[in-house]
Amino acid sequence: MVDLSVKIGDVICQNPIQPASGAFSWEYNDVIDLNRLGALVAKTICREPRLGNPTPRMAETEAGIIQSIGLPGKGIDYFVENIVPEYARFKPPLVVSVSSESIEDFAALSRELSVPDVDVIECNISCPTRNTSGGNFALQEEHTKEVMTAIREATDKPVWAKLSPNAGDIVSIAVAAEEAGADALVIANTFLSLKIRTDNFRPALGNKFGGMVSPALKPIVLRMVYQVAKEVNIPIIGVGGVTKAEDVVEYMLAGAHAVGIGYAGFRNPTALTTIIDDLEIWCDERGIERVTDLIGAVKDDDMEMDPLVAASHGV
């Protein structure tokens, strides 16, 4: 028996596999057993009812999809009254994701979401198509610090900050979020992208820009998780391009406590639970008793060097 459970701060997850916000809903209960997941993560909610962006909202490219949904939803009141209970029927901890364009409202929303059935507030401060100082706070250290400080003061629930891969220096943003009191970091949201159709010269997405989602991004996000893990003391949830059990292992070796999965669940609706099964087998076959033994276990401090190269480095 492999112990797959992980603790993210005070939140106990039966395994390190979570869905990614916006790429999942309780409706997936039609095809898999949601009680098997490490956590349930709801789609980002805003205060006001929103229709979202114009269609088309998704386009395929050579190396993945780009999408721009625009945070549609029925608003915070409907969410708390109707959506939270949909998730509360299941056992795994419930992570709700929230976004706003103003710091005050972000804090107020976090307070209003602090109802008993909610276990974690994930702050989507990195929606790629929102603007730098309003919504997409994670591009700048000061903005990250201000918004996370306000949220921290507004709620006693664990708060996770979802960071942007579009920031110039994600490590300093991560440190700012930790200093402001974030309990964990979700790394990362999608990469801002563009596709132009050559048949009609128009942008392929109704919103022009979209977030790129692809397994091709995994090495980039993995690098970010690795760099951030060296500089912060709070847990990290790695999100980006996970499609198989080894990807989970890689993220954990780089320092993540858990992973979030979006795309793989679109491609294979049963992927999330298959990845849990495969992870257990992977650990079992290698005699790894606790999956947490993998966290940060990358062997990078005694890198071997060719003698000639070593000499040129003065070693």
Added chain:
Amino acid sequence: MTNLAPNEKYTNSAIRPGEPDPYPQKPVGEYITDVVSNNWVNDEYKLMVLKAPEKALTAYAGQFFHLLCPSPDGAEVWMRRPMSVYNVDKSAGQIEFLYKCEGRGTKGMGTLEAGDTFNVSGPLGIGFNLDPAWKNIVVLGRGVGLATLAPLSLMAAENGVGVTAILSARKTELVMSEDLFKGIGAATIKVVDTDGSSDVSNVEKILEGLILNGKADAFFTCGSSRLLKLMQTLGKSHGVPGQVAMEQIMVCGFGACYVCMRTFEVDGAQTLRRVCREGPVFNMQEAVGW
């Protein structure tokens, strides 16, 4: 469950050939099906027949499957393709799709041959629903829209409901499923662009005639915005209810991602709905078209 230890043996952790549906008790499944046949029906359309597990056979008219199409060219096809079920043969344990080989996904689907496997997920969405009060219905489809309306006509015939099928296409050779409609005893009317009979004004006359003759207790359509508008207008003025099957670029198929939105108007107010979850079949009068 698999006994193969994943160790970069697979490009992803997904259901593998030989593995059963992991959640037989859930209404929707992801399955590896076997291709029975995949043949051309004319220059543009193919018919795929799959041997599928029991749960897939619960699909009814208007519901769809989400198909993981292989690549036609060596590069990746990233997203599944939605396809409405064309026929369910319960005794043979088979499901069928009638599809147009158009872009990369459907071209890739076209490369599959008998003996290949094909990953499909479904049944998904809310399909057609027949009111017991309807004795005669009219289905109006253009192009591959007929793929969606054929099983509805079958369902109607099984319930003793009379069907008039108006089959619209660019040219006669592309009119599909005529035999299927005739086989269930439907009256069929072919209209094509080449002789102008598919013009909205002509189709309007045909529909008005059917209404007058008591052959139109309900309207059904799919595949053309123009024909939808026409049926809406006539349906409204003559009090004929109707249903339309809608299409939109789709990602998850479960209602989670909010990609496949269309505009609807309910009691004077416009709203967006998910084609995959609230549809793909909707009240005709509420659809705003595209």
